[in-house]
Amino acid sequence: MELSRWPAPTAPGPVDAVVSLPGSKSLTNRYLVVAALADRPSRLRSPLVSRDTRLMAGALEALGARVREVEGATGPGSVDWVVEPAERLRGGAVDVGLAGTVMRFVPPLAALADGDVRLDGDPRARERPMAPVVDALRALGVDVEDAPGGALPMVVHGRGAVRGGAVTIDAGASSQFVSGLLLAAPRYAEGLVVRHAGPPLPSQPHVAMTVETLRDVGVDVDDSEPDTWAVRPGPVAALDVQVEPDLSSAAPFLAAAAVTGGRVRVLGWPQHTTQAGDALRDLLDEMGAEVSLDREGLVVRGGELFGVDVDLHEAGELVPVVVALAALASTPTRVRGVAHLRGHETDRLAALVREVERLGGRAEETEDGLVVRPRPLHGDLVRTYADHRIAQAAAVLGLRVPGVVVEDVETTAKTLPGFVDLWTGMLDGAGPGGAGATASGAAAR
Ligand SMILES: O=C(O)C1=C[C@@H](OP(=O)(O)O)[C@@H](O)[C@H](O)C1
Numbered sequence: 349m350e351l352s353r354w355p356a357p358t359a360p361g362p363v364d365a366v367v368s369l370p371g372s373k374s375l376t377n378r379y380l381v382v383a384a385l386a387d388r389p390s391r392l393r394s395p396l397v398s399r400d401t402r403l404m405a406g407a408l409e410a411l412g413a414r415v416r417e418v419e420g421a422t423g424p425g426s427v428d429w430v431v432e433p434a435e436r437l438r439g440g441a442v443d444v445g446l447a448g449t450v451m452r453f454v455p456p457l458a459a460l461a462d463g464d465v466r467l468d469g470d471p472r473a474r475e476r477p478m479a480p481v482v483d484a485l486r487a488l489g490v491d492v493e494d495a496p497g498g499a500l501p502m503v504v505h506g507r508g509a510v511r512g513g514a515v516t517i518d519a520g521a522s523s524q525f526v527s528g529l530l531l532a533a534p535r536y537a538e539g540l541v542v543r544h545a546g547p548p549l550p551s552q553p554h555v556a557m558t559v560e561t562l563r564d565v566g567v568d569v570d571d572s573e574p575d576t577w578a579v580r581p582g583p584v585a586a587l588d589v590q591v592e593p594d595l596s597s598a599a600p601f602l603a604a605a606a607v608t609g610g611r612v613r614v615l616g617w618p619q620h621t622t623q624a625g626d627a628l629r630d631l632l633d634e635m636g637a638e639v640s641l642d643r644e645g646l647v648v649r650g651g652e653l654f655g656v657d658v659d660l661h662e663a664g665e666l667v668p669v670v671v672a673l674a675a676l677a678s679t680p681t682r683v684r685g686v687a688h689l690r691g692h693e694t695d696r697l698a699a700l701v702r703e704v705e706r707l708g709g710r711a712e713e714t715e716d717g718l719v720v721r722p723r724p725l726h727g728d729l730v731r732t733y734a735d736h737r738i739a740q741a742a743a744v745l746g747l748r749v750p751g752v753v754v755e756d757v758e759t760t761a762k763t764l765p766g767f768v769d770l771w772t773g774m775l776d777g778a779g780p781g782g783a784g785a786t787a788s789g790a791a792a793r
């Protein structure tokens with residue numbers, strides 16, 4: 349199939365915009381899972397409605413829960429999701445798409461179903477690491493049929509109950525292995541103690557988000573020992589929760605301010621959050637932007653843009669946009685601690701190096717990250733490898749480099765439907781005489 353080509357707009361001048369972003373993918377998908385295990389219906393206010401969250405909703409419906417879209421409280425076009433848990437989870441077929449959260453969070457839940465749960469997804473989903481989830485479930489006595497190497501497609505033979513106990517896994521390739529087990533654990537008869545043993549666990553904020561979500565629904569989690577999480581068995585309370593905006597999706601918009609010497613405000617930036625994207629505040633500050641957080645949101649003003657030497661082990665989602673910033677900066681950048689990105693939507697390290705070089709830049713992979721040395725860039729077709737964040741990074745490059753064409757920009761619908769409209773809306777107020785723009789994707793889908 350021929351993939352689409354989107355000529356990325358160049359910024360006519362400094363960007364000046366107020367941007368409103370839809371809900372967090374990671375929060376929405378955690379809330380959906382605990383809501384499906386709860387004792388009463390839950391309401392998610394302004395959830396993210398995107399490919400990954402629809403896939404999670406679809407997975408839970410396949411297992412017998414119901415997810416209904418209702419009008420939201422925040423005005424016309426806004427949407428809430430009401431989740432009705434199943435009395436008993438049942439078997440069914442689950443499409444995981446390319447969603448890491450769906451492929452890693454659903455199998456531990458499927459083990460509780462009364463029947464077989466078949467899971468499969470996009471071709472790349474079959475290559476993403478899964479073995480620790482399969483090994484953990486088998487160690488807990490769950491019958492799982494997998495493809496060679498612990499991969500998708502797989503069948504979890506649910507027996508209606510899981511005893512639980514303790515498991516040790518190597519979650520060095522993805523924090524989602526830990527999160528998935530923890531989210532189902534309150535419904536295991538004896539609860540679950542998960543220990544991580546191996547190279548340092550990536551994406552710690554995402555595990556903190558899992559723990560906080562469980563505590564929000566009344567589940568007792570002890571995370572006082574490093575790399576160990578103990579979830580007590582017990583009831584899961586229903587939720588009525590406003591979903592925070594997705595801070596990782598804010599990355600390209602804030603980067604737009606940084607690379608054009610402009611100003612972007614992202615509305616509703618939380619004062620307290622477990623989202624990994626909150627790291628953007630320090631990161632952009634270190635790269636030379638002026639960053640301020642107030643009650644209305646986060647404002648980034650661009651100045652001279654410098655490279656950084658940074659460990660992004662905790663916030664790997666930010667790497668593609670950081671690479672775009674780095675390619676446009678005045679000094680080199682080194683990103684460390686992100687070897688696990690080789691198992692993301694694509695091998696992100698290889699893809700980013702290849703695409704930066706295609707535009708005339710210089711970049712190289714290291715064992716655990718990459719190095720980018722800024723050079724004058726030229727336009728070309730940027731391949732995106734079904735990776736929403738690489739498409740967004742290409743759009744950032746396009747602001748300053750005429751002739752950047754983004755392949756398959758629709759892939760951004762994984763986490764941010766309406767990306768192109770938001771992006772062009774942001775640019776409406778840029779340039780001579782620009783009066784500032786407002787771009788809202790809060791209800792986009
Ligand atoms: O649990 C989550 O919601 C996520 C955890 C992280 O995964 P990894 O630990 O595999 O990087 C992150 O990159 C992903 O986008 C979302």
Ligand SMILES: C=C(OP(=O)(O)O)C(=O)O
Nearest residue numbers: 446447448449665692693
């Ligand atoms: C790694 C990501 O997604 P996933 O949840 O599919 O792992 C991401 O969104 O950057």
